[in-house]
Amino acid sequence: MITAVLCDESGAPDLSEVEDLTELRLATGHDLASVLPGAQALFVWDFTSAALADVWPSASTLRWVHTASAGVDRLLFPGLVGSDVVVTNSRGVFEQAIAEYVLGCILAFAKDLTGTVTLQAERRWRHRESERIAGRRALIIGTGPIGRATARLLAAADMRVAGLGRRSRTGDPDFGRVHAQGDLLEVLGWADYVVMAAPLTEQTCGMLDRTAFRSMKPSARLVNVGRGPTVVEDDLVDALRNGEIAGAALDVFTEEPLPATSALWDMPGLIVSPHMSGDAEGWEDELVRLFAENLRHWQTGQPLRNVVDKQLGYVPTSG
Numbered sequence: 001m002i003t004a005v006l007c008d009e010s011g012a013p014d015l016s017e018v019e020d021l022t023e024l025r026l027a028t029g030h031d032l033a034s035v036l037p038g039a040q041a042l043f044v045w046d047f048t049s050a051a052l053a054d055v056w057p058s059a060s061t062l063r064w065v066h067t068a069s070a071g072v073d074r075l076l077f078p079g080l081v082g083s084d085v086v087v088t089n090s091r092g093v094f095e096q097a098i099a100e101y102v103l104g105c106i107l108a109f110a111k112d113l114t115g116t117v118t119l120q121a122e123r124r125w126r127h128r129e130s131e132r133i134a135g136r137r138a139l140i141i142g143t144g145p146i147g148r149a150t151a152r153l154l155a156a157a158d159m160r161v162a163g164l165g166r167r168s169r170t171g172d173p174d175f176g177r178v179h180a181q182g183d184l185l186e187v188l189g190w191a192d193y194v195v196m197a198a199p200l201t202e203q204t205c206g207m208l209d210r211t212a213f214r215s216m217k218p219s220a221r222l223v224n225v226g227r228g229p230t231v232v233e234d235d236l237v238d239a240l241r242n243g244e245i246a247g248a249a250l251d252v253f254t255e256e257p258l259p260a261t262s263a264l265w266d267m268p269g270l271i272v273s274p275h276m277s278g279d280a281e282g283w284e285d286e287l288v289r290l291f292a293e294n295l296r297h298w299q300t301g302q303p304l305r306n307v308v309d310k311q312l313g314y315v316p317t318s319g
Contacts, residue, residue: 001299004039006032008046013284017292021299033058041298043291044068044075048256053077059085064304066294068287070094070146070278071227072308073200080310087308088294091315093286094278095149098225101277102150102195103157105223105249106133108271109193134158139191140175141184141207142198142226144317148174150195150225162190188215193223199314200227208232213239221247221269225277228253233264240267251277 003022005012012026025035029051036042036058044052047069052059056079064086067075072089080087108114110131119126138154140147143165151161151174163175164184172178179187181203188194194216198204208222209232216222222245224231233254239245247269253262256275264270294304306315 001041002039003041003043003295004032004035005043006046006049006051008049013045013288015288017288018295021292021295029054036062040064041066041295045287047071047074050074050077053079056080064088064298066090066291068291071199073227073313076310076313086304087310088304088306089308089315090287090290091145091306093283093290095145096153097280097283098146098197098278099149099153100280101251101273102197102223102225103153105271106136106138106154106159106193106221108249109221109247110136114271135160136192137162137190138193138195139164139179139187140195140197141204141230142196143172143175143178144197144199144314146225147195147197150197151175159193162187185212185215188212188220189217191220192217193221196222196224196226196230198226198230200229201313204230206230206232208236210235210238213244216245218243219246221245221249223249225251228256233262237263237267240269247271249273251275 001022003024005024005026007026007028009028015024025039027035029049032051033055036055038061040061041064042062044065044067047067052075062085065075066088068090070089070091072087075087110133112128112130135158137160139162140151141164143163147163151163154161161175163172163178164181165178166181168180169178196208207230213235236248249271251273252275258264258272264272297304308314309316
């Protein structure tokens, strides 16, 4: 069996765990077409690359694509979606780390940690009151594994949580109440914190726009750990400038890396991090380990983990 690996410019991870399982062919996006002929599997290590779409005619023997990410939107181009090629993702690696990042951002806002760091750098002693997070309300958009891990952690911090998903229901073990996506504008005003943890689909692209921000409390904050294009960034800039919301923490962006010319860098009340919320110590080893496990499943005819529904754009769950 031949497996192609799409690497980034920094090279491949430690693939020793899979070297005895398959013949590996490594390439970057620039030379991916040269390694695809004859390959049955593709490990997309560089999940930011859209190279596969460009070289799809060279992938006639491909039967399975595994990506080292939770999001799969860059892979779901028409040729792949319309084919019988199976797509799997790396669900299970990032959830807890992302949940901890969300809690960290909420604490940073509530305790004004960014203000403390700024004042320390200026050698200024200025006493302030901080906010409690206990009893504050968090609306988590996206009820998949990342949203669920976040809901559990925020609830453990004594916050009140609710979810927003495909359909409305009560009695959810993690969210309690889940609102339907169509009710977004009605429920945004309930939340002190809005956490975007949804995949990028036709339904979620641009979901948080000018109208959505005006539906939020002026004291509310946004934390986006989902996908950048779910937020209309120009509308967010306006909302922050006009005081329509109090702050935001963004780990994902429409364009990555975020250009130095972006207005987001200078927005008051905005925390920018470089798509790192899920990348806790050991994450690369975990990603390779998951791929190796799925590779063994593939070779022995066992069901693969994390099979993506290419029409929905994510791995279906009961939520």
